[in-house]
Amino acid sequence: xxxxxxxxxxxxxxxxxxxxxxxxxxxxxxxxxxxxxxxxxxxxxxxxxxxxxxxxxxxxxxxxxxxxxxxxxxxxxxxxxxxxxxxxxxxxxxxxxxxxxxxxxxxxxxxxxxxxxxxxxxxxxxxxxxxxxxxxxxxxxxx
Numbered sequence: 001x002x003x004x005x006x007x008x009x010x011x012x013x014x015x016x017x018x019x020x021x022x023x024x025x026x027x028x029x030x031x032x033x034x035x036x037x038x039x040x041x042x043x044x045x046x047x048x049x050x051x052x053x054x055x056x057x058x059x060x061x062x063x064x065x066x067x068x069x070x071x072x073x074x075x076x077x078x079x080x081x082x083x084x085x086x087x088x089x090x091x092x093x094x095x096x097x098x099x100x101x102x103x104x105x106x107x108x109x110x111x112x113x114x115x116x117x118x119x120x121x122x123x124x125x126x127x128x129x130x131x132x133x134x135x136x137x138x139x140x141x142x143x
Contacts, residue, residue, distance in 0.1 A: 056083045058097045 009017070028034045038047060052073050059069050066080050087094050 053083060054093070054097070056080055057087050057093055058100070060084050060087055061094065061097055 024037065025034070028037065042050070052075060055073055056069060056075065056079070059073075060080070060083065066077050069075070069080055070077055
């Protein structure tokens with residue numbers, strides 16, 4: 001868990017800090033620049049934490065089972081439940097992620113995320129190879 005000072009920042013100052021952060025992030029138009037800035041600003045733990053949180057909310061929107069999310073992302077069911085409640089309270093991230101549901105890049109990303117390699121314990125090799133070839137075909141042809 002990242003640490004924060006016990007001395008609180010005034011609300012007015014915090015608002016200006018958020019505005020500055022927004023300006024920096026919103027002015028990025030390339031993925032490489034975004035990755036570079038995130039690399040400079042966030043520790044590896046913070047990047048993983050944020051990425052997992054976004055993925056949890058996205059998968060909850062897609063009605064993926066808690067056990068599957070927990071297994072793939074290596075998070076506890078309590079963490080998933082926490083973000084399930086946050087998803088209903090907050091509107092911003094949910095609206096953005098719902099807009100991404102039809103995006104083909106995102107679909108392909110999660111297909112690969114949940115894909116189990118042939119030879120993995122508990123996997124049907126025949127269906128795993130078929131799924132692997134299907135994913136590769138989609139990458140190459142876009143269909």
